[in-house]
Amino acid sequence: MNEFENALRILADFHQHHPWFRAVLTLGLTVVGVGVVNFGVRFGLRRLGTRFKGRRPFLQITADAIDRPLNLITWLLVAWLVVPFAIGEAGSDLSAYLPVLNNGAAAVSVLLMSWALWRVAAGTRLYLLAKYSRTDGGYNDFSVIETGNLAARASIVLFAVFSLLGALGIPLRSLTAVGVVGGFGAYALTMANQILISNIFAGFAIYLDRPFAVGDWISTKDGAVTGTVTKIGLRLTTIVGFDKRPIYVPNSVFNENATVNPSRMSNRRILQYVGLRYDDLHRVGGTLQAIRSYLEGHQEIDQDKLTLVNLVNGSTDMGSAVEGCFGASSINFMVYTFTKTTNWVRFQNIQDEVMLNIARIVEEQGAEIAFSTITLEAPKPLTLAAVPPAVLLEPPKSGA
Numbered sequence: 138m139n140e141f142e143n144a145l146r147i148l149a150d151f152h153q154h155h156p157w158f159r160a161v162l163t164l165g166l167t168v169v170g171v172g173v174v175n176f177g178v179r180f181g182l183r184r185l186g187t188r189f190k191g192r193r194p195f196l197q198i199t200a201d202a203i204d205r206p207l208n209l210i211t212w213l214l215v216a217w218l219v220v221p222f223a224i225g226e227a228g229s230d231l232s233a234y235l236p237v238l239n240n241g242a243a244a245v246s247v248l249l250m251s252w253a254l255w256r257v258a259a260g261t262r263l264y265l266l267a268k269y270s271r272t273d274g275g276y277n278d279f280s281v282i283e284t285g286n287l288a289a290r291a292s293i294v295l296f297a298v299f300s301l302l303g304a305l306g307i308p309l310r311s312l313t314a315v316g317v318v319g320g321f322g323a324y325a326l327t328m329a330n331q332i333l334i335s336n337i338f339a340g341f342a343i344y345l346d347r348p349f350a351v352g353d354w355i356s357t358k359d360g361a362v363t364g365t366v367t368k369i370g371l372r373l374t375t376i377v378g379f380d381k382r383p384i385y386v387p388n389s390v391f392n393e394n395a396t397v398n399p400s401r402m403s404n405r406r407i408l409q410y411v412g413l414r415y416d417d418l419h420r421v422g423g424t425l426q427a428i429r430s431y432l433e434g435h436q437e438i439d440q441d442k443l444t445l446v447n448l449v450n451g452s453t454d455m456g457s458a459v460e461g462c463f464g465a466s467s468i469n470f471m472v473y474t475f476t477k478t479t480n481w482v483r484f485q486n487i488q489d490e491v492m493l494n495i496a497r498i499v500e501e502q503g504a505e506i507a508f509s510t511i512t513l514e515a516p517k518p519l520t521l522a523a524v525p526p527a528v529l530l531e532p533p534k535s536g537a
Contacts, residue, residue, distance in 0.1 A: 408473055
């Protein structure tokens with residue numbers, strides 16, 4: 138026992154007379170302790186992430202997101218403990234450095250927390266994109282997901298900025314003076330970038346109102362832009378035309394022009410005009426009724442929507458002439474109905490079938506589809522029999 142006490146007394150004397158040993162021992166114990174805690178926490182997070190995988194996706198995302206920031210926070214704690222001790226051992230006045238160290242540690246902690254939240258938002262976005270991706274070959278509408286992710290990131294940035302100001306001890310009222318001084322410059326920049334700002338605000342409006350989504354075929358009312366939406370950005374919307382060339386449209390264009398979105402139509406309309414000969418006037422009524430009966434029994438025609446087979450009302454373009462139901466060379470009627478499908482290719486095939494069968498019905502009714510004709514009325518030809526004999530036998534006068 139005396140030998141053990143002697144060893145402790147010798148160690149205490151050595152520790153008292155050798156401050157470097159005390160510093161190294163303290164630093165080593167601190168690093169080892171924090172390292173053990175760091176390993177335990179990260180090991181626990183990984184176990185939780187594995188346990189939650191497939192069952193609690195958002196808890197798994199959170200555990201994976203805070204892993205790396207938490208690792209840096211623990212080593213920040215080491216620095217926060219060791220640096221003041223090193224300053225004290227160096228004989229410097231710790232009170233002069235302590236506010237700076239505390240503010241710096243708080244600022245770094247805010248940045249690490251913001252980084253963790255950013256990773257949570259990014260992981261949530263990727264999870265939702267994977268969950269709601271279509272597997273049938275159609276376009277994915279991720280507008281709601283992207284809008285929510287954008288709002289979450291903006292909130293994180295605001296949290297980081299105001300938390301940093303608080304951690305660094307910068308009062309918000311001091312920023313007012315800076316804002317007043319820079320107000321004129323900000324106004325000049327705003328005026329110079331008003332087009333950019335209008336595009337950004339229009340992008341927010343598109344995200345909120347969702348007049349179209351990725352995969353929709355849209356066109357502006359003036360017809361200047363037509364194509365399929367492939368990307369909706371904060372400033373630009375990318376549209377691919379029918380010739381497969383990309384069109385980069387500033388978002389403000391959709392604020393200034395009405396946008397037509399045929400992709401969201403409930404049905405597609407068949408509107409065609411047919412002309413019958415005037416010789417078939419007595420067959421027009423029966424022909425129209427036969428066409429109505431055919432459309433009423435067609436499986437691809439939506440019977441809940443309006444179907445009309447009537448003589449045209451008013452004027453319509455029947456080729457080269459603008460005419461009403463009684464045209465220059467035909468009695469004109471219209472076929473007005475709606476298909477169940479909205480697929481453009483399938484609609485074209487259905488319309489081809491309907492119009493060819495209408496032509497067959499016209500033929501079965503004994504009528505014919507009219508084509509443009511011109512009737513010429515020439516005067517009767519002059520014959521010798523119509524000339525009086527006296528005129529033929531009378532000799533010509535002299536000097537004639």
